[in-house]
Amino acid sequence: MKITFIGAVQTVTGSMHLLEVNDKRILLDCGLYQGKRKIAYELNKNFPFDPAEIDILSLSHAHIDHSGNIPTLVKMGFKGKIFATSATVDLCEIMLLDSAHIQEKDVEFVNIKREKQGKNLFEPLYTQDDAMRALEHFVPVPYEKKIELCSGVEITYHDAGHLLGSAVTTINITENGSKKRLVFTGDLGRKGMPILKDPTPIHNVDYLITESTYGDRIHSPEKDVKAHLADLIMKIALNRAKLIIPAFSVGRTQTIVYFLNQLYNEGRIPQVPVFVDSPLSTKATEIYSRHEDCFDAEALEMMMNGVSPFTFKTLEYIEDVEESKKLNRMDGPMVIITASGMCESGRILHHLANNIENRHNIILIIGFQAENTLGRKLVDGEKNVRIFGDEYRVMATVEVIDALSSHPDKNEFIEYFDNIETKLEGVFVVHGEVSQSEALAKTMESRYNCSTIVPSPGDTIEI
Numbered sequence: 521m522k523i524t525f526i527g528a529v530q531t532v533t534g535s536m537h538l539l540e541v542n543d544k545r546i547l548l549d550c551g552l553y554q555g556k557r558k559i560a561y562e563l564n565k566n567f568p569f570d571p572a573e574i575d576i577l578s579l580s581h582a583h584i585d586h587s588g589n590i591p592t593l594v595k596m597g598f599k600g601k602i603f604a605t606s607a608t609v610d611l612c613e614i615m616l617l618d619s620a621h622i623q624e625k626d627v628e629f630v631n632i633k634r635e636k637q638g639k640n641l642f643e644p645l646y647t648q649d650d651a652m653r654a655l656e657h658f659v660p661v662p663y664e665k666k667i668e669l670c671s672g673v674e675i676t677y678h679d680a681g682h683l684l685g686s687a688v689t690t691i692n693i694t695e696n697g698s699k700k701r702l703v704f705t706g707d708l709g710r711k712g713m714p715i716l717k718d719p720t721p722i723h724n725v726d727y728l729i730t731e732s733t734y735g736d737r738i739h740s741p742e743k744d745v746k747a748h749l750a751d752l753i754m755k756i757a758l759n760r761a762k763l764i765i766p767a768f769s770v771g772r773t774q775t776i777v778y779f780l781n782q783l784y785n786e787g788r789i790p791q792v793p794v795f796v797d798s799p800l801s802t803k804a805t806e807i808y809s810r811h812e813d814c815f816d817a818e819a820l821e822m823m824m825n826g827v828s829p830f831t832f833k834t835l836e837y838i839e840d841v842e843e844s845k846k847l848n849r850m851d852g853p854m855v856i857i858t859a860s861g862m863c864e865s866g867r868i869l870h871h872l873a874n875n876i877e878n879r880h881n882i883i884l885i886i887g888f889q890a891e892n893t894l895g896r897k898l899v900d901g902e903k904n905v906r907i908f909g910d911e912y913r914v915m916a917t918v919e920v921i922d923a924l925s926s927h928p929d930k931n932e933f934i935e936y937f938d939n940i941e942t943k944l945e946g947v948f949v950v951h952g953e954v955s956q957s958e959a960l961a962k963t964m965e966s967r968y969n970c971s972t973i974v975p976s977p978g979d980t981i982e983i
């Protein structure tokens with residue numbers, strides 16, 4: 521067996537690894553590399569293999585940095601099946617189309633400039649038609665069901681608890697009479713997070729490919745996110761102000777809606793209107809509602825008691841642009857949850873431009889903010905920011921809740937891997953900045969007395 525580590529290696533974007541076993545070529549994930557436009561475009565367009573020679577793709581979860589380059593793979597000749605859990609297949613339907621739409625818009629924007637300069641026009645990485653064609657290759661697989669990918673290779677998806685449908689994949693390999701078990705964590709979740717089940721423990725692992733996003737961090741100890749949220753809502757209710765929450769459409773938006781729903785039903789917040797202002801969030805929430813098979817005991821109990829986790833009396837989902845614009849003219853109090861999560865694009869920009877200069881308003885940051893993003897500038901306390909080219913004074917209060925991370929920290933990784941119990945032969949640490957990957961590799965080496973490697977992009981390892 522050979523493993524080539526292609527993407528999300530010493531970085532967190534573009535997850536992709538190639539497994540060569542029994543003369544078959546199996547791809548684990550096919551993520552979109554996200555970064556500077558030109559570099560990203562070239563990397564995503566040029567696979568280091570011929571896509572037509574890949575036999576099978578196994579997808580860990582729907583996040584775009586794991587699934588987002590599948591339409592390119594299919595466009596360039598991949599003919600095989602794409603295995604994923606049923607919720608992942610459903611989420612990919614909306615996320616790949618949304619990603620294609622962004623690719624098309626992005627190139628349109630670049631081409632306006634290039635046309636004026638008399639330069640060749642770019643093609644989008646892929647179109648919505650390409651995404652539709654890619655979706656035809658998907659095969660949904662239930663959790664905990666063993667599937668034979670090809671002769672001598674069986675996979676099982678276990679709930680990773682990271683995103684609806686996310687999976688830790690165990691791969692049982694029989695090659696030349698010897699048996700080995702390889703596990704690919706994909707992105708791991710955390711215990712005790714809302715809506716989703718805890719990550720399923722794994723046992724008897726020979727080789728492990730693990731993510732390491734927060735391999736060297738300890739998460740915020742904030743236990744009572746709901747109390748924090750309730751406090752902010754009381755404040756905006758009192759001041760007839762707005763609480764603006766930038767949130768990723770898939771995952772974080774549903775978590776916040778779920779908490780607000782509980783607070784509302786427990787009578788801990790006044791009847792303030794709540795708007796989820798994003799077409800993708802609305803569609804994603806519909807998919808969440810269909811997959812109660814992925815819910816934890818608390819979310820299921822809510823449903824048994826006749827409470828739908830993602831709807832309540834004062835909550836409204838908005839898809840239409842005109843309806844979204846109306847929110848600007850309405851007085852508070854109100855809560856607006858909208859994308860993008862890092863305040864880089866989408867409707868959040870309009871809401872910030874309209875509300876950031878009012879000292880009664882609150883902007884609540886609930887997710888990781890990458891360097892140089894508007895979200896990061898707000899967290900860093902910058903007093904003036906640019907939105908659509910204009911300068912705005914940050915008069916609104918910026919609040920941060922950073923206890924909602926959907927990746928484990930250093931201690932949570934160890935707690936999870938302690939379940940393995942058998943001797944690990946080899947650990948490959950991927951999906952993390954170098955410092956995070958190296959720290960996790962070191963921790964695992966000393967705790968489990970196993971050989972660990974932080975591969976470089978393109979490294980091939982023969983087992």
Ligand SMILES: [Zn+2]
Pocket residue numbers: 581583682683707
């Ligand atoms: Zn993820």
